[in-house]
Amino acid sequence: MKRAIIIGATSGIGQEVAKILLKEGWKIGIAGRREAALEAFQRTAPNQIEIQALDVTQEDAAEKLHTLIERLGGMELFLLSSGIGFQNMNLREDIELNTVRTNVEGFTRVVDCAFSYFKEKGGGHLAVISSIAGTKGLGVAPAYSATKRFQNTYIDALEQLAYMQKLAIHFTDIRPGFVATDLLNDGKHYPMLMRADKVAYDIVRALKRKKRIAVIDTRYRVLVFFWGMIPRWIWKRMPVKTPGKT
Numbered sequence: 318m319k320r321a322i323i324i325g326a327t328s329g330i331g332q333e334v335a336k337i338l339l340k341e342g343w344k345i346g347i348a349g350r351r352e353a354a355l356e357a358f359q360r361t362a363p364n365q366i367e368i369q370a371l372d373v374t375q376e377d378a379a380e381k382l383h384t385l386i387e388r389l390g391g392m393e394l395f396l397l398s399s400g401i402g403f404q405n406m407n408l409r410e411d412i413e414l415n416t417v418r419t420n421v422e423g424f425t426r427v428v429d430c431a432f433s434y435f436k437e438k439g440g441g442h443l444a445v446i447s448s449i450a451g452t453k454g455l456g457v458a459p460a461y462s463a464t465k466r467f468q469n470t471y472i473d474a475l476e477q478l479a480y481m482q483k484l485a486i487h488f489t490d491i492r493p494g495f496v497a498t499d500l501l502n503d504g505k506h507y508p509m510l511m512r513a514d515k516v517a518y519d520i521v522r523a524l525k526r527k528k529r530i531a532v533i534d535t536r537y538r539v540l541v542f543f544w545g546m547i548p549r550w551i552w553k554r555m556p557v558k559t560p561g562k563t
């Protein structure tokens with residue numbers, strides 16, 4: 318039986334991926350801050366699910382992640398789905414800094430912990446859900462887009478580090494477009510909105526293929542391709558007033 322840890326499985330994309338892995342017979346360890354949500358999900362398949370409440374922004378998160386790995390009996394796949402994001406054109410300091418704390422500090426803490434675990438065990442599969450938002454700086458959501466770029470670059474760096482250290486660690490950076498989850502539950506209209514269960518299906522397929530970067534879905538792959546070609550002097554003038562933060 319294969320074992321996966323998913324951090325950020327109390328809702329949204331992480332929980333949908335967890336459901337698919339359960340159906341495929343995986344044993345999973347899930348984490349997030351909301352203990353009640355973890356317990357409710359565990360009741361759906363008590364023999365296959367281990368839980369651990371943790372907050373990635375807290376210093377004890379790595380220790381709690383180790384506890385969860387131990388309780389699961391080890392892990393072959395680590396998936397980080399925790400993240401927050403908000404539109405913040407007024408640059409509210411609490412929103413910007415909280416986003417950095419979760420998507421940069423928390424991300425680094427648990428991703429490094431997973432990397433060290435796989436290093437010690439001789440290999441594994443380390444996957445994160447970043448976003449297409451890391452492709453360009455988005456004026457409507459500065460911290461969100463910048464922290465997602467950090468995540469993209471961090472995984473690039475770890476991949477090189479693993480190569481330098483001759484480690485058999487595979488990396489997958491998953492970059493979805495707009496997905497209908499709590500993250501976008503702010504009453505705004507989001508174009509090209511995808512269903513979380515469908516996105517999860519694409520994610521599991523990308524994980525099985527050990528894809529290095531998975532932009533989801535095809536429409537967003539095209540969009541990101543063209544975004545990448547837009548020069549900075551045009552980009553700054555573009556009214557990318559996306560009604561959302563992805």
Ligand SMILES: NC(=O)c1ccc[n+]([C@@H]2O[C@H](COP(=O)([O-])OP(=O)(O)OC[C@H]3O[C@@H](n4cnc5c(N)ncnc54)[C@H](OP(=O)(O)O)[C@@H]3O)[C@@H](O)[C@H]2O)c1
Binds near residue numbers: 324325329350496500
């Ligand atoms: N929805 C989109 O359009 C979209 C698009 C591209 C990328 N993404 C990315 O996909 C990932 C999952 O988001 P989602 O759309 O599935 O939204 P979601 O339903 O809000 O899920 C976010 C998950 O992150 C966890 N989380 C948040 N802060 C945490 C913390 N400090 N410590 C531990 N866990 C924390 C939440 O659990 P608790 O609240 O229980 O802690 C929850 O399980 C995020 O990284 C997001 O940036 C989303």
